[in-house]
Amino acid sequence: xxxxxxxxxxxxxxxxxxxxxxxxxxxxxxxxxxxxxxxxxxxxxxxxxxxxxxxxxxxxxxxxxxxxxxxxxxxxxxxxxxxxxxxxxxxxxxxxxxxxxxxxxxxxxxxxxxxxxxxxxxxxxxxxxxxxxxxxxxxxxxxxxxxxxxxxxxxxxxxxxxxxxxxxxxxxxxxxxxxxxxxxxxxxxxxxxxxxxxxxxx
Amino acid sequence: xxxxxxxxxxxxxxxxxxxxxxxxxxxxxxxxxxxxxxxxxxxxxxxxxxxxxxxxxxxxxxxxxxxxxxxxxxxxxxxxxxxxxxxxxxxxxxxxxxxxxxxxxxxxxxxxxxxxxxxxxxxxxxxxxxxxxxxxxxxxxxxxxxxxxxxxxxxxxxxxxxxxxxxxxxxxxxxxxxxxxxxxxxxx
Numbered sequence: 001x002x003x004x005x006x007x008x009x010x011x012x013x014x015x016x017x018x019x020x021x022x023x024x025x026x027x028x029x030x031x032x033x034x035x036x037x038x039x040x041x042x043x044x045x046x047x048x049x050x051x052x053x054x055x056x057x058x059x060x061x062x063x064x065x066x067x068x069x070x071x072x073x074x075x076x077x078x079x080x081x082x083x084x085x086x087x088x089x090x091x092x093x094x095x096x097x098x099x100x101x102x103x104x105x106x107x108x109x110x111x112x113x114x115x116x117x118x119x120x121x122x123x124x125x126x127x128x129x130x131x132x133x134x135x136x137x138x139x140x141x142x143x144x145x146x147x148x149x150x151x152x153x154x155x156x157x158x159x160x161x162x163x164x165x166x167x168x169x170x171x172x173x174x175x176x177x178x179x180x181x182x183x184x185x186x187x188x189x190x191x192x193x194x195x196x197x198x199x200x201x202x
Numbered sequence: 203x204x205x206x207x208x209x210x211x212x213x214x215x216x217x218x219x220x221x222x223x224x225x226x227x228x229x230x231x232x233x234x235x236x237x238x239x240x241x242x243x244x245x246x247x248x249x250x251x252x253x254x255x256x257x258x259x260x261x262x263x264x265x266x267x268x269x270x271x272x273x274x275x276x277x278x279x280x281x282x283x284x285x286x287x288x289x290x291x292x293x294x295x296x297x298x299x300x301x302x303x304x305x306x307x308x309x310x311x312x313x314x315x316x317x318x319x320x321x322x323x324x325x326x327x328x329x330x331x332x333x334x335x336x337x338x339x340x341x342x343x344x345x346x347x348x349x350x351x352x353x354x355x356x357x358x359x360x361x362x363x364x365x366x367x368x369x370x371x372x373x374x375x376x377x378x379x380x381x382x383x384x385x386x387x388x389x390x
Contacts, residue, residue: 029345031241036359067359072241072352073343074315081340081355083362083381088332090283097286101332108361130361183360202241202345 044192053164078113168195222390226262234378336368
């Protein structure tokens with residue numbers, strides 16, 4: 001009886017000391033870069049053919065960089081950066097009998113987590129946003145920010161370090177309006193906006 | 203017996219001798235780097251890079267190992283609101299200014315891993331009860347050799363520029379400028 005009790009205690013203590021499951025993914029220092037670009041119609045036709053771009057793709061004529069956001073981290077860990085404005089909206093919630101606050105962020109946002117797959121290969125979970133305040137709506141009591149936002153959220157397929165990956169693209173009337181609000185050149189032509197991700201090993 | 207105890211005591215001493223590091227955080231405007239930004243530099247390289255830029259905000263602190271440290275310089279902006287349930291006015295504070303939180307972890311090869319949250323905030327509109335705040339912040343993880351300078355985050359372009367002008371009123375910036383958060387660590 002004593003022996004059984006001792007065995008149970010021993011196995012319980014072994015369980016308590018057992019290390020939690022480790023993340024076996026390799027930790028590599030990396031820089032994650034997201035570029036928002038406006039692209040000419042000619043290039044956009046070219047880019048439609050796939051989701052990977054050659055390394056020099058953004059240096060070509062017909063590419064206008066709107067915003068570049070970079071953050072340094074390691075594979076397996078989420079990193080983020082934000083440049084922009086935090087607008088607050090306050091309203092009275094009668095059910096809770098109190099005032100509530102909501103935050104509306106405008107600007108450039110990048111949340112990214114890369115996973116090491118094999119030597120030189122990785123995948124990325126990316127949330128990106130590029131927004132601008134369009135106008136403030138006023139109901140007489142308070143003003144509420146109305147924003148125009150381009151956002152994209154993806155879990156990428158496997159890609160290589162240094163490769164440029166198309167993570168999101170819009171075109172057409174919404175894109176024309178978006179570019180106009182942003183202050184970039186607009187019109188019925190060249191209204192292609194892309195989010196391009198690249199990751200480099202440090 | 204005494205000798206054994208003395209030996210045991212001496213053996214425990216290195217465990218008490220904590221290695222200290224000094225860490226420096228900077229928010230810097232660099233000129234037109236044309237995509238040639240180095241993310242890890244020695245101090246000399248960084249000084250060269252700084253010649254074409256300016257330090258907008260900086261701070262340094264001691265960093266004991268495996269403990270979070272933080273540094274803040276700025277205003278505590280009061281937010282007042284009436285709480286109908288308590289039947290009275292309440293006050294909360296928002297930090298506005300320069301802020302850094304860093305957690306170091308020394309790796310086996312002598313490098314240090316620094317998990318950092320860096321933030322620069324400025325009031326855009328001081329409308330009560332809540333202000334509108336401009337913000338350049340990042341959560342980042344850097345792996346640095348002693349004496350190395352690492353870029354934690356960078357931004358350039360037309361959208362970010364509008365808010366950077368709000369963060370540093372009165373300064374003139376170019377749309378080609380790159381703005382970076384850097385962290386450097388050296389052993390004491």
